[in-house]
C-alpha cells in the first residue's frame with residue numbers, strides 16, 4: 392500500500408512539474424513519459440525530490456558564454472542558492488589534457504577519436520554531476536553535448552554517430568543558446584590560436600547547432616549588450632531552478 396502511494400505521488404509530481412502536456416507511459420512505476428513532440432523522455436530516480444538544476448550554455452566561440460556563466464553564478468549565489476560553475480572540456484583531467492593539447496595544435500588526432508575524447512570527458516564527470524544535482528546544487532555548465540555534436544558534425548562526421556556516445560548523459564533542464572552571427576562573434580576580442588577559431592568553420596558549427604534545438608532550449612540574442620543578455624538569462628534560469636527545487640525528475644539524453 393505504501394509503495395502504491397509513493398508511485399502515485401510520483402505520477403502526480405511528474406504531471407505538475409513538467410507542465411508540457413504529456414502521457415505517462417506506465418502508471419505503476421514511472422520510468423518514461425511521452426512528450427507532445429512524440430519523443431520518449433527517460434526519467435531517472437525518484438520524481439518528487441528537490442534538486443539542483445542543470446543549466447547549460449551553448450553558442451559559438453566568443454558568443455559570451457563564459458561572461459554570462461560568471462554573472463549567473465554571482466546572481467544565484469546572491470539569492471542564496473547552492474551553485475557551481477562547470478565547463479567542458481574540463482581540461483584538468485588526463486582526458487581533458489589530451490583534448491587541450493589537440494585544441495592548441497600540440498597534437499594531431501583523428502576526428503572520430505577527438506570526438507570520443509570530448510564525450511569521455513563528460514562521462515568521467517557524470518556521476519559527480521548526478522550527485523551534486525541530487526544534493527540540491529545547481530550546475531551552470533559552459534558547453535556540453537551540443538558542442539560535441541555541433542563541432543564534430545560540422546567537420547563532416549555523421550550527425551547520428553556524433554550523438555550516440557552522449558546517450559545516457561544527464562539531460563539539461565535548460566539550454567541557454569547565445570545566438571550571434573559568426574561574423575559578429577569573430578569581431579569580439581579576436582580569435583586566439585585554438586583549432587576551431589576560424590570564421591568559415593564557425594559558420595558551419597552554427598548551422599549544425601540549429602539542428603539540435605529542442606524544447607529545453609532558449610535562444611537569446613547574444614548581439615545585445617552584456618547587461619541585456621544578463622537580465623534575460625537571469626529570468627529564464629530562475630524559473631527553471633524553482634521547478635527543479637519542486638521535484639522535476641532528472642532525465643537523460645537524447646530522449647526529451
Ligand SMILES: Nc1ncnc2c1ncn2[C@@H]1O[C@H](COP(=O)(O)OP(=O)(O)O)[C@@H](O)[C@H]1O
Pocket residue numbers: 450451452453454455456457458459579580613614615616617618620
Ligand atoms: N554581449 C556582449 N557584447 C560585447 N562584448 C561581449 C559580450 N559578451 C561578451 N563579450 C566579450 O566578448 C569576448 C568573448 O566573451 P566570452 O564570454 O569569453 O565568450 P565565450 O566564452 O563564448 O567564448 C570577451 O572579450 C567578452 O568581454
Ligand SMILES: Cc1cn([C@H]2C[C@H](O)[C@@H](COP(=O)(O)OP(=O)(O)O)O2)c(=O)[nH]c1=O
Pocket residue numbers: 451452453456457479480494509510533534535536538539540542543587588
Ligand atoms: C565541449 C566541446 C567543445 N568543443 C570545442 C568548442 C571550442 O572551440 C573548443 C574549446 O571550448 P572552450 O574552451 O569552451 O572555448 P571557448 O571559450 O572559446 O568557447 O572545443 C568541441 O569540439 N567538442 C566538445 O564536446
